[in-house]
Amino acid sequence: MEYKDFSKRELAEILDIIQASLACRTETDVIAVTGRIKELVSADMSVCALGETSTGRLLKVANHNWPGEWAGMYTSEELYKDDPVFLFNYESSRPYTWAEAMRRYPEKPYADLMHKASEFRLRYGISSGISSDGPKGSIFSFASDQDRFNPHHLKVLDIVTPHVHLALVRICGIQSRAEVDISVREKEVLGWMKEGKTNWEISVILSISERTVKFHVQNIERKLNAVNKAHAIAIALDSGLVV
Structure with missing residues (x-):
């Protein structure tokens, strides 16, 4: 990714978000960072989570302002099992639109779930995540009831996601990587x-x-x-x- 893709204002905010991610030590810190990303990608709501890549079970949810009732249902009823956005996340190594995930999973159970989500203003969105850290993977979602997302917003997520992913892993107390020999x-x-x-x-x-x-x-x-x-x-x- 080339930094010239961004305006000076955007680049300054992206670099500040990266620094803030490095300083994250609590769930509140991570929530604050995702809130700043939300503004940068013109979203109204944001949430992030860390889960098991094999089962999809959520280990930690850091909710900035996702609808509380929906978030509670999503976890307690394990709705992620029928969530095309969540399922697509572990297939993709890049940010994506919810529309792309829905095209990948067009069957009725997935369409029904997205219809339920739209009742909570979660109609359009973009998501990203990292699933290379062994059995744990992350997902970051940004949503709106208006279709205002574009490829430029995906470029923003492409840069900031790895940094806030590591922050999320850090606050969950997951063991750091072994020392790497770099020439x-x-x-x-x-x-x-x-x-x-x-x-x-x-x-x-x-x-x-x-x-x-x-x-x-x-x-x-x-x-x-x-x-x-x-x-x-x-x-x-x-x-x-x-x-």
């Missing part, structure tokens, strides 16, 4: 990735080929068990590999 060159590449540089730009800065940069990026993602560049940067910041 000096890989740390250099990571540093420029953090600055939003493309592979080509990094190749020019370091006087190496773009193919070599891509090789280092792939190694970094593999070593950190990251799903993409943004996730790798989040892990590196969270673990102190880069500052």
Whole structure:
């Protein structure tokens, strides 16, 4: 993801959200961060959760302003089992619209659930998550009763999701990753990735080929068990590999 995709105001807020995610230590902290993301993507409501990828069972729900009655029903009645947004989350490694999830799961039980959700103003939305951390995965959802979401909002989620995911994992007390052996060159590449540089730009800065940069990026993602560049940067910041 290139930072030039964003306005100066957006970029400043995104970078501030990343810093706030690094500082999260409580559920209240995470809720505050998701609330800021909500504003950035023009949503009215937001919620995030951490669950078991094998069963879908929710382990932690951090609710900013999701409708309380719906949230209670969703958990107590295990409605996530018929939720196309939730199910699609563990198939996708990128942010997505609810419309995309509904196209993937068009059958009646899933359509019925989305109809129920719309009664609580949860009619349109975008979601994202990370499911590469072993048996635990996250989901972040932002909704409105108006269809105001666009591809630009998905780009915002692509950058911030890995950072707030790690914050959610942290407050749940899940054990941190084992120390990773990153080479000096890989740390250099990571540093420029953090600055939003493309592979080509990094190749020019370091006087190496773009193919070599891509090789280092792939190694970094593999070593950190990251799903993409943004996730790798989040892990590196969270673990102190880069500052």
